[in-house]
Amino acid sequence: MRVGVLTGGGDCPGLNAVIRAVVRKGIEVHGWEFTGFRNGWQGPLTGESKPLGLRDVEDILTRGGTILRSSRTNPYMVEGGVEKIKAVLAEQEIDALIAIGGEDTLGVAKRLTDDGVGVVGVPKTIDNDLSATDYTFGFDTAVSIATEAIDRLHTTAESHHRALVVEVMGRHAGWIALHSGLAGGASVILVPERHFSVDQVVEWVERRFENEYAPIIVVAEGALPEGGEEKLVAGDKDAFGHVRLGGIGTWLADEIAHRTGKESRAVVLGHVQRGGTPTAYDRVLATRFGLHAVDAVADGDFGVMVALKGTDIVRVKLSEATAELKTVPLERYEEAEVFFG
Amino acid sequence: MRVGVLTGGGDCPGLNAVIRAVVRKGIEVHGWEFTGFRNGWQGPLTGESKPLGLRDVEDILTRGGTILRSSRTNPYMVEGGVEKIKAVLAEQEIDALIAIGGEDTLGVAKRLTDDGVGVVGVPKTIDNDLSATDYTFGFDTAVSIATEAIDRLHTTAESHHRALVVEVMGRHAGWIALHSGLAGGASVILVPERHFSVDQVVEWVERRFENEYAPIIVVAEGALPEGGEEKLVAGDKDAFGHVRLGGIGTWLADEIAHRTGKESRAVVLGHVQRGGTPTAYDRVLATRFGLHAVDAVADGDFGVMVALKGTDIVRVKLSEATAELKTVPLERYEEAEVFFG
Amino acid sequence: MRVGVLTGGGDCPGLNAVIRAVVRKGIEVHGWEFTGFRNGWQGPLTGESKPLGLRDVEDILTRGGTILRSSRTNPYMVEGGVEKIKAVLAEQEIDALIAIGGEDTLGVAKRLTDDGVGVVGVPKTIDNDLSATDYTFGFDTAVSIATEAIDRLHTTAESHHRALVVEVMGRHAGWIALHSGLAGGASVILVPERHFSVDQVVEWVERRFENEYAPIIVVAEGALPEGGEEKLVAGDKDAFGHVRLGGIGTWLADEIAHRTGKESRAVVLGHVQRGGTPTAYDRVLATRFGLHAVDAVADGDFGVMVALKGTDIVRVKLSEATAELKTVPLERYEEAEVFFG
Amino acid sequence: MRVGVLTGGGDCPGLNAVIRAVVRKGIEVHGWEFTGFRNGWQGPLTGESKPLGLRDVEDILTRGGTILRSSRTNPYMVEGGVEKIKAVLAEQEIDALIAIGGEDTLGVAKRLTDDGVGVVGVPKTIDNDLSATDYTFGFDTAVSIATEAIDRLHTTAESHHRALVVEVMGRHAGWIALHSGLAGGASVILVPERHFSVDQVVEWVERRFENEYAPIIVVAEGALPEGGEEKLVAGDKDAFGHVRLGGIGTWLADEIAHRTGKESRAVVLGHVQRGGTPTAYDRVLATRFGLHAVDAVADGDFGVMVALKGTDIVRVKLSEATAELKTVPLERYEEAEVFFG
Known part of the structure; x- marks a missing residue:
């Protein structure tokens, strides 16, 4: 045979x-x-x-x-x-x-x-x-790599009172964001399954700073703000046919910086998550x-x-x-909210 | 409350x-x-x-x-x-x-x-x-640590035509040995659930050398040779009340060296498997x-x-x-044998 | 005292x-x-x-x-x-x-x-x-983290015939780029100490693809193309007072994609390089x-x-x-060019 | 040519x-x-x-x-x-x-x-x-691997009030023990360059326990107690021609257990230190x-x-x-003693 x-x-x-x-x-x-x-x-x-x-x-x-x-x-x-x-x-x-x-x-x-x-x-x-x-x-490898990155970001965020946004894979499903966010002790986790309120994110971020810690925000690449009509995925072509340089992670870091007055930076892990042993x-x-x-x-x-x-x-x-996409159930997401802020 | x-x-x-x-x-x-x-x-x-x-x-x-x-x-x-x-x-x-x-x-x-x-x-x-x-x-952490060690041992085994025995945790159940052995590409995996034949182990080891590779043998600390009446667990007290210095891993490495004439060494990971992040x-x-x-x-x-x-x-x-111990089912063990030798 | x-x-x-x-x-x-x-x-x-x-x-x-x-x-x-x-x-x-x-x-x-x-x-x-x-x-920690990322990117690049650009720290000195590029087996390394020719980069990239491998380009955040009058560092404010979303890494990935017709992506490691143990x-x-x-x-x-x-x-x-900045000597950079392409 | x-x-x-x-x-x-x-x-x-x-x-x-x-x-x-x-x-x-x-x-x-x-x-x-x-x-790789192991052992030692002895490579020179012991925060470091007093080791171990921490003892495989006439290197042949199953690490763990009444275990990293990437x-x-x-x-x-x-x-x-062996100078060893106990 x-x-x-x-x-x-x-x-x-x-x-x-x-x-x-x-x-x-x-x-x-x-x-x-x-x-x-x-x-x-x-x-x-x-x-x-x-x-x-x-x-x-x-x-x-x-x-x-x-x-x-x-x-x-x-x-x-x-x-x-x-x-x-x-x-x-x-x-x-x-x-x-x-x-x-x-x-x-x-x-x-x-x-x-x-x-x-x-x-x-x-x-x-x-x-x-x-x-x-x-x-x-x-999946486990991708979550592990994202978690290692989040682990590293905690100390640098705290030493400088900075907000750090980590953009992870997940255009349609937020599993990598949810698991790496839980494993890494993120202050906020954002997934494509639920549009997020920037006001709410800012509130969590400020609460975290008040407690003298620094916030780590984990965001799936397909997550969208409420009212966001267009996906902000890096690498997609924009209206001018250019590859989009920054995705939701960099956009959100910019928003947080503007609204809180705190330094805020994005880390986009990209293909590192899918390579290697x-x-x-x-x-x-x-x-x-x-x-x-x-x-x-x-x-x-x-x-x-x-x-x-x-x-x-x-x-x-x-x-x-192949009948249907397995997305993050809302109760799994809400379970994680106890760690936000 | x-x-x-x-x-x-x-x-x-x-x-x-x-x-x-x-x-x-x-x-x-x-x-x-x-x-x-x-x-x-x-x-x-x-x-x-x-x-x-x-x-x-x-x-x-x-x-x-x-x-x-x-x-x-x-x-x-x-x-x-x-x-x-x-x-x-x-x-x-x-x-x-x-x-x-x-x-x-x-x-x-x-x-x-x-x-x-x-x-x-x-x-x-x-x-x-x-x-x-x-x-x-x-469990996943222990398996990961053992697997990393096995990964490292492959190249040193091959550069020197040596057999390397890795003793991992598992006094009564061979799960860590089975999973780390599968993940690490071991040539032989030995578990407490099935007494092993030293002759068979030697045969696998020699077959591996013939193919110009070097054998890695993963053995659970509670594994026993056929006829072995006494557990050879390092750290147990022996008949004289002394802590036993070497367990089944070092014993087996010695046996392999004697029977094959090849250099053979043991690595006993011990508490490294249960510590750390x-x-x-x-x-x-x-x-x-x-x-x-x-x-x-x-x-x-x-x-x-x-x-x-x-x-x-x-x-x-x-x-x-807590009614019963979950040991490795024989069919799960036998499934892995396709990778032996 | x-x-x-x-x-x-x-x-x-x-x-x-x-x-x-x-x-x-x-x-x-x-x-x-x-x-x-x-x-x-x-x-x-x-x-x-x-x-x-x-x-x-x-x-x-x-x-x-x-x-x-x-x-x-x-x-x-x-x-x-x-x-x-x-x-x-x-x-x-x-x-x-x-x-x-x-x-x-x-x-x-x-x-x-x-x-x-x-x-x-x-x-x-x-x-x-x-x-x-x-x-x-x-420095050793930053180089190690960047090298681990590059290690992971090789397999994903090759499986998909993609060019991957890795932007590492170094606004004025290219040491992290040089060492992580050497350690990670990069196809191209670009440092602030020497303006680079995009044509030359494209030539190396195409030569790499011809040999059926996929190119990894390591670029220090402060590296500049010949004729580049403005630093393209992510996080800086641009002319409109907005934080710049993408730096030299994303810019270069876009250029390579346009010029070679091959898929090309950027990874920006950012603060991951300075955090953690x-x-x-x-x-x-x-x-x-x-x-x-x-x-x-x-x-x-x-x-x-x-x-x-x-x-x-x-x-x-x-x-x-504190008298002077220690930049990468040109002979150290040129020594590495033997690995380009 | x-x-x-x-x-x-x-x-x-x-x-x-x-x-x-x-x-x-x-x-x-x-x-x-x-x-x-x-x-x-x-x-x-x-x-x-x-x-x-x-x-x-x-x-x-x-x-x-x-x-x-x-x-x-x-x-x-x-x-x-x-x-x-x-x-x-x-x-x-x-x-x-x-x-x-x-x-x-x-x-x-x-x-x-x-x-x-x-x-x-x-x-x-x-x-x-x-x-x-x-x-x-x-050398750097060996030190890194030994340090990772020591990192992992701290938490398990403390959770159980145990002494843990880590035997690392170094038959004639204690560099790996010195560097990994410093990097791992060992309570005691023992090298071949200086015969050690078991009494002194026990004193450091007990002082560590008194402070509610658990001691990690890093010992080079070639280290010897004062008066020790025979090297206790695992893998050497003993007087009967058998490969020695336990070396100085297991011997010392046994001694510490006997003298302090505390649980004490050895980890022998062996060939893991010289393999892998x-x-x-x-x-x-x-x-x-x-x-x-x-x-x-x-x-x-x-x-x-x-x-x-x-x-x-x-x-x-x-x-x-190749004229002479580079051993650890005594002043480098004594510099590290400030961390003992």
């Missing part, structure tokens, strides 16, 4: 750990052969691939990124895409695919299964916004996902994705897996 | 995060007053305590250990212990207790509730061996445990402990909570 | 380690008493101070920031400032001062010594731009500085600052210490 | 950074070709080698260990060793060698130069015991050593080694370089 593997969408610490577990178990337990397709769904479209043996995955467990590279190519947006994929799989004698990716990658996996290609999915979302799994790998938690989860994806292939159980439920790895229909 | 807080048993990163969340929510939301009892159950026995206000918990989120100190005192082993506790609580006008600890501490909490004292438990076990909760805080994961879990323990007290729901189920914090009867 | 201690200027990991060493040696060896002045030179001006005993410095070695807080107050800009200081010192019976700070703080220390106050200086500059000492504490290197250096500052006071050797020369701590006249 | 590179002796974080810098500068600036000899001096003896190009050194900067592997082979102990080396060099058309290693490796380099082979040395000693250079790479400091130093070694080869300046003097990289005659 020959199995193809690919990684799609944004990169995420733990992708290589999945690939390693898949190849190791497939070869050691089942005697399969593996093909690594390059650049997400572009690989099976164009045939760009390489064999994956035990040596290829020997040293990759601890490495961030993906040895297979990634892309956002969607074969259903390509004329004759599905036929091309079937032709490539036939030519390379591939019996099944393991597709590691987020909502888009898994959406393609679902449609391909419907179209007769055997695919098993492995979920990946650094933002923790897939509803069918408790967590995915990459995964945490132990993410390596274990990614490894278990990989092992169970091989089980699903061995069972011929296609059209499913592996998922974490409590401490178990289970299988979920791909059709359910 | 006045609530007492105490921490019992071995220390664990995250204890202070629980204390902070409890005090913060109790004061900010309910307007309660808090008393911190010192040294576990010894505090309510002797009355040794201090008030806990917002200032006391301001800076403790990131700190390991416990600001309340700990002990293994069991009031049910003390003549008239329960009466003494009731007298202290009456005198200090304490309406309820929040007890943070492991099996022993929670066992006392259960019996005290039966004896008419209102106690809510917060589970703590760095070894992850409490069956009533998916995880507790401290908690990981972001453990801080969030500990914080959520603390917030929900306050909810239970507010509901007058005593004799329960908070627990993690999936992504939710739930309440579990203390009587069920 | 009673000695006053203060910290001035921007904060820097290691300040607390100096304070601890000073107090510990002064008390244990000489039996002195210590007064901590708050907020830099503002403390001796207003008399705001507190006694510093062994307990006060017990837990501070590993903490970033400064327990004495800091400010940029210059008593020579205050009407009657010197007289006020002398009055405060007389009233509090202070025999000598240990002033920990950068160019400005040490400049005041020098003038006060000339005006008859006994001051010993301890140099502090996170930017490594003081010419009279080989290194100061804080110092590296072991910085703790040892800060501790040794503190011990030797006490020796200078004991010798009555005022008007000097302690400095690192090779592996020795020596004393340097304050008049020489 | 063709240049051979080799690494000898114990491994050390930064070896790969040297190799990368050498190859990169040699190729980019001089157009040389490189041969990597495997396993230290064994490579030039047997001819085991491989070409080293830019691709081979692309990803190695951050990796511990050495891609060339290492050994302790001494060609002057091998019959006809020098002639064999000359024959291999002639056959492979090698014009010069860059040898990276410690006292032994550099001793061979010196003799080979005398025997007509052009060798430039790069010093490597994790223990910091080479007298001809201020520091070498690897180098600190930023070590990467910069290793890189600069590599660049300057190439300069020496380009100048035909053989029989020298590169060395750090202050902030400069200089050249030192190999004959002077």
Whole structure:
């Protein structure tokens, strides 16, 4: 049996750990052969691939990124895409695919299964916004990195009576902001799920200064002030076609400085959050996902994705897996408010 | 309302995060007053305590250990212990207790509730061996520290063609060994749940050397060779009353050296695994445990402990909570064997 | 004997380690008493101070920031400032001062010594731009933090064929950029000491992409393109009085994206670089500085600052210490160019 | 021109950074070709080698260990060793060698130069015991790892009123113990340079407990009690030919427990200290050593080694370089005593 593997969408610490577990178990337990397709769904479209043996995955467990590279190519947006994929799989004698990716990658996996290609999915979302799994790998690493940064900012904020705004990832879901804000002891946490009042933020900030501490404000990149009609995400193109230089973090730091008269600075962690070696938690989860994806292939159980439920790895229909975005429930957010100010 | 807080048993990163969340929510939301009892159950026995206000918990989120100190005192082993506790609580006008600890501490909490004292438990076990909760805080930190050490050992092992044995915590349950071994890419993982064959270990070690890599063997301190009649735990007293200097890790490194003729060394991480700042994961879990323990007290729901189920914090009867040890299931262990050798 | 201690200027990991060493040696060896002045030179001006005993410095070695807080107050800009200081010192019976700070703080220390106050200086500059000492504490920590970020960015850059620009501290001297760029394996390093050609940067970036790697460009916040007439430092006020949201890093990422057609993003580490626990290197250096500052006071050797020369701590006249800025010599910069592209 | 590179002796974080810098500068600036000899001096003896190009050194900067592997082979102990080396060099058309290693490796380099082979040395000693250079790479990494461990041990020691003994590397020189002990805030530091009195250690330990803190004792593996006639180094063979399971650390923890009646435990960091990614400091130093070694080869300046003097990289005659061991001067040790107890 020959199995193809690919990684799609944004990169995420733990992708290589999945690939390693898949190849190791497939070869050691089942005697399969593996093909690594390059650049997400572009690989099976164009045939760009390489064999994956035990040596290829020997040293990759601890490495961030993906040895297979990634892309956002969607074969259903390509004329004759599905036929091309079937032709490539036939030519390379591939019996099944393991597709590691987020909502888009898994959406393609679902449609391909419907179209007769055997695919098993492995979920990946650094933002923790897939509803069918408790967590995915990459999220814990991102939260850890953001928390380390917040830890460092406390002492410098206090030594200088400064407000510091930390912008973290999360365009649609505030999980990274919520968890890193809780873990880092933030004075304010702002998430996309609830528009925030700048007046309220200023009140928390001033209360914090009154207590002789310095406020750290953690803000998800997709968070918006009440009445804000336009997302202020750095890196987006603005009306003039220029990449936006500062996002909500720098905007908010400026507002706080103007309204409180205190020095206020923004830190934008950006891609640091998604790179580098995964945490132990993410390596274990990614490894278990990989092992169970091989089980699903061995069972011929296609059209499913592996998922974490409590401490178990289970299988979920791909059709359910990508149905809705998992955002922060308001009660989880409100629970955190006890630490604000 | 006045609530007492105490921490019992071995220390664990995250204890202070629980204390902070409890005090913060109790004061900010309910307007309660808090008393911190010192040294576990010894505090309510002797009355040794201090008030806990917002200032006391301001800076403790990131700190390991416990600001309340700990002990293994069991009031049910003390003549008239329960009466003494009731007298202290009456005198200090304490309406309820929040007890943070492991099996022993929670066992006392259960019996005290039966004896008419209102106690809510917060589970703590760095070894992850409490069956009533998916995880507790401290475990993720211990696994992370062990994994970092294993990461470092790979390169030095390979540069010198050496076998390295890493002894990690786990007298009765192999969770830390299993997770850190998986996360660190160990060549062999040995746990207390299954006696190991030294011959088999040697075979894996030699296979690893043949592939021009160097083996890392992760062994839980409570793991035993087949036929081993005596636990080889460092720090235990031996037959002569001396503290045992080397445990299973050093013993195994010696065996491997003798049988393979290769250089072999042991690293015993010891207390490094349970100290220092908690990981972001453990801080969030500990914080959520603390917030929900306050909810239970507010509901007058005593004799329960908070627990993690999936992504939710739930309440579990203390009587069920400490019923059995959660060891590594054999299928979880066997799943990992695909990476051995 | 009673000695006053203060910290001035921007904060820097290691300040607390100096304070601890000073107090510990002064008390244990000489039996002195210590007064901590708050907020830099503002403390001796207003008399705001507190006694510093062994307990006060017990837990501070590993903490970033400064327990004495800091400010940029210059008593020579205050009407009657010197007289006020002398009055405060007389009233509090202070025999000598240990002033920990950068160019400005040490400049005041020098003038006060000339005006008859006994001051010993301890140099502090996170930017490594003081010419009279080989290194100061804080620099190693800043370089380490920037290097960790660069390490993380490599894998994400490569997985997505992206250019990543990392803006690090250094308005006038490029030491942090040079060292973190060398340590992190940057493809381009840009420093204030040499205006850069955007064409040349683009050439290096494109060469890197051709070799199937992804470029990381490390840029000091004070670096300027050739012909750049205005510093592009984030946080400065622009012509409209608004705090500038993006600095040279975001500007350069935008330029690279426009010119190469490749995705390009900026990471601005900001205050993360100066906060949190110092590296072991910085703790040892800060501790040794503190011990030797006490020796200078004991010798009555005022008007000097302690400095690192090779592996020795020596004393340097304050008049020489602040004479010139230590920038990156061109030959050190050119030596690094072998790694560009 | 063709240049051979080799690494000898114990491994050390930064070896790969040297190799990368050498190859990169040699190729980019001089157009040389490189041969990597495997396993230290064994490579030039047997001819085991491989070409080293830019691709081979692309990803190695951050990796511990050495891609060339290492050994302790001494060609002057091998019959006809020098002639064999000359024959291999002639056959492979090698014009010069860059040898990276410690006292032994550099001793061979010196003799080979005398025997007509052009060798430039790069010093490597994790223990910091080479007298001809201020520091070498690897030492800062080892100190950092030991310091992190000590940081973690403080909270667990205090929560349980326990003494913790940390055994660090250093058979003949106590530099790692001194620096990590200072950086970690140890209560006692013990080094090979001065035999210690167990009574004195116990006194410091008890004083620490009296102040309600818990003592951390940092001990170099080669430290000895007064009257101790035999080194207690773990891993050495004892009189029965068995590898010694516990060294001075476990011995001392046992002594302290017996004499004070307090719980006392040892942590033996072992090989964790020499593995894994180098600190930023070590990467910069290793890189600069590599660049300057190439300069020496380009100048035909053989029989020298590169060395750090202050902030400069200089050249030192190999004959002077290995003349004497650099141990901790007593005044440096006594300076630290102010922190004991």
